[in-house]
Amino acid sequence: MTRVAKHLIADAKAEKNNRNVCLTCDIREMAVCSALRPEELLRLNKIATARVLEPEETVFYEGDEADTLYNVTTGCVRMTKMLADGRRQVTGFLYPGDFLGLAFYDKYAYSAEAVGIARLCRFSHDKFQALLRDCPELEHRVLGQVSNELAAAQDQILLLGRKSAREKLASFLIHLSERAELRGNDSCMLDLPMQRRDIADYIGVSVETVSRLFTSFKNDGVIGVPDAKHVVLLQTNVLEDLAGL
Amino acid sequence: MTRVAKHLIADAKAEKNNRNVCLTCDIREMAVCSALRPEELLRLNKIATARVLEPEETVFYEGDEADTLYNVTTGCVRMTKMLADGRRQVTGFLYPGDFLGLAFYDKYAYSAEAVGIARLCRFSHDKFQALLRDCPELEHRVLGQVSNELAAAQDQILLLGRKSAREKLASFLIHLSERAELRGNDSCMLDLPMQRRDIADYIGVSVETVSRLFTSFKNDGVIGVPDAKHVVLLQTNVLEDLAGL
DNA sequence: CGGCCTGTTGATCTGTTTCAATTTGGGTGG
DNA sequence: CCACCCAAATTGAAACAGATCAACAGGCCG
Numbered sequence: 148m149t150r151v152a153k154h155l156i157a158d159a160k161a162e163k164n165n166r167n168v169c170l171t172c173d174i175r176e177m178a179v180c181s182a183l184r185p186e187e188l189l190r191l192n193k194i195a196t197a198r199v200l201e202p203e204e205t206v207f208y209e210g211d212e213a214d215t216l217y218n219v220t221t222g223c224v225r226m227t228k229m230l231a232d233g234r235r236q237v238t239g240f241l242y243p244g245d246f247l248g249l250a251f252y253d254k255y256a257y258s259a260e261a262v263g264i265a266r267l268c269r270f271s272h273d274k275f276q277a278l279l280r281d282c283p284e285l286e287h288r289v290l291g292q293v294s295n296e297l298a299a300a301q302d303q304i305l306l307l308g309r310k311s312a313r314e315k316l317a318s319f320l321i322h323l324s325e326r327a328e329l330r331g332n333d334s335c336m337l338d339l340p341m342q343r344r345d346i347a348d349y350i351g352v353s354v355e356t357v358s359r360l361f362t363s364f365k366n367d368g369v370i371g372v373p374d375a376k377h378v379v380l381l382q383t384n385v386l387e388d389l390a391g392l
Numbered sequence: 393m394t395r396v397a398k399h400l401i402a403d404a405k406a407e408k409n410n411r412n413v414c415l416t417c418d419i420r421e422m423a424v425c426s427a428l429r430p431e432e433l434l435r436l437n438k439i440a441t442a443r444v445l446e447p448e449e450t451v452f453y454e455g456d457e458a459d460t461l462y463n464v465t466t467g468c469v470r471m472t473k474m475l476a477d478g479r480r481q482v483t484g485f486l487y488p489g490d491f492l493g494l495a496f497y498d499k500y501a502y503s504a505e506a507v508g509i510a511r512l513c514r515f516s517h518d519k520f521q522a523l524l525r526d527c528p529e530l531e532h533r534v535l536g537q538v539s540n541e542l543a544a545a546q547d548q549i550l551l552l553g554r555k556s557a558r559e560k561l562a563s564f565l566i567h568l569s570e571r572a573e574l575r576g577n578d579s580c581m582l583d584l585p586m587q588r589r590d591i592a593d594y595i596g597v598s599v600e601t602v603s604r605l606f607t608s609f610k611n612d613g614v615i616g617v618p619d620a621k622h623v624v625l626l627q628t629n630v631l632e633d634l635a636g637l
Numbered sequence: 638c639g640g641c642c643t644g645t646t647g648a649t650c651t652g653t654t655t656c657a658a659t660t661t662g663g664g665t666g667g
Numbered sequence: 668c669c670a671c672c673c674a675a676a677t678t679g680a681a682a683c684a685g686a687t688c689a690a691c692a693g694g695c696c697g
Binding site: 226228230231232234235236238249250251252256257279280283286287289290291293294295296297298300301302303304305307308309310348349350351391392 | 479524531547548554593
């Protein structure tokens with residue numbers, strides 16, 4: 148069976164279960180949904196539909212009318228911004244539980260694409276706003292999450308503005324390690340669902356530099372690279388020193 | 393009379409008027425306070441005190457316990473983050489109406505210092521949180537402002553990660569021009585309250601590069617620089633092209 | 638008037654990019 | 668199931684943007 152066919156089946160299943168996506172949702176605990184009481188969860192359930200994304204599939208484009216809001220349920224989604232001449236900046240990677248499209252304007256401020264296969268939970272912006280109005284606790288959670296994102300963005304600003312390429316990549320790996328730990332995964336055996344270009348565009352260097360630095364870290368015995376999609380942290384403390392803070 | 397003495401007097405006046413700082417506040421229209429009904433404004437008034445800052449005076453340090461929240465009323469405040477070896481990144485400049493210290497953690501994620509003389513409105517974090525709980529509309533406004541800040545941070549991430557030094561400075565000037573226009577000021581005659589080092593640390597280049605670029609723009613006839621604290625935009629459209637998007 | 642801090646300009650140096658050539662590896666079709 | 672094919676990743680050499688080092692000018696304050 149081809150991979151595409153598998154996804155079509157998964158998609159069909161998701162549609163079938165649409166009636167109770169929220170109630171059976173794997174990430175109900177970690178998402179903002181956990182703020183909701185049963186009756187509100189039912190209401191959220193009514194306005195939620197599932198969406199399955201192929202690798203590299205676009206969720207929405209920067210500048211599109213922001214009429215839909217998403218919650219990542221599985222996989223990894225990247226946010227990107229482009230300059231007129233094609234230079235690209237990845238502004239962040241989103242994992243299960245993260246909100247997507249929370250622009251409080253009429254247009255999305257960035258594009259969003261699935262890194263690998265990803266599943267999203269989809270809400271109409273208007274209906275979600277209405278739910279927010281009726282459920283201040285939910286809005287409070289959303290505020291908390293946006294605040295988190297802002298703090299992360301400021302860390303990234305420090306990284307991009309003042310760190311060397313070596314410090315940038317070390318910081319990136321430490322950051323992934325911390326996120327893995329938060330999700331209850333091994334903090335030393337890292338999954339890198341994104342490709343080198345994504346990493347490069349995230350930390351503001353060229354792909355070649357990313358590649359050279361991986362090799363350099365490997366030669367220094369700081370990391371192991373079993374394959375392009377996995378990194379083993381061998382000396383986390385050394386990597387933390389390299390990260391510059 | 394020395395400048396310091398003048399400020400002491402201003403400070404004393406602020407203290408005297410403390411009873412109705414909010415009701416007489418110049419920026420009541422533009423701040424989140426505009427979401428409040430009269431009785432809530434009175435309540436906000438009770439928990440607000442004024443604070444006057446000397447140039448370069450620190451409001452709080454990164455890592456301090458975040459027990460206080462501020463609103464800028466006059467002047468300009470910069471947010472900074474530092475690396476262990478002293479490299480500095482300015483993460484943003486705040487103007488009247490902007491919130492300061494809105495970290496929803498126990499520690500501030502950045503330091504804040506007055507650029508010139510500045511006035512702030514000060515709230516206890518706990519009491520403000522309590523007010524938020526009772527006034528969802530206020531929380532909604534706060535969410536809107538944090539969302540704005542997040543969008544601005546993502547723009548800055550694009551700038552830092554992918555723009556050339558020339559594009560960075562051009563973007564910075566355009567950004568200042570837009571903010572000036574929003575505040576109802578002349579969008580061509582720009583105030584630069586901050587010094588060259590602040591600009592350099594904001595756009596992630598060296599002071600020397602900032603200086604050279606000002607000279608270059610001046611020689612190209614794109615801007616005029618009557619003195620170090622003022623810039624005149626002579627060819628805004630050319631500057632916009634230089635900004636890269 | 639003198640000292641100091643900020644800003645500017647010049648000369649050199651270096652980290653990172655760019656250009657170019659391989660190598661690797663996963664997916665597809667025969 | 669294997670071999671091919673193309674995209675992704677790596678490695679090397681050359682070029683360059685911007686940093687660093689250093690000297691100097693200007694303005695403000697004591």
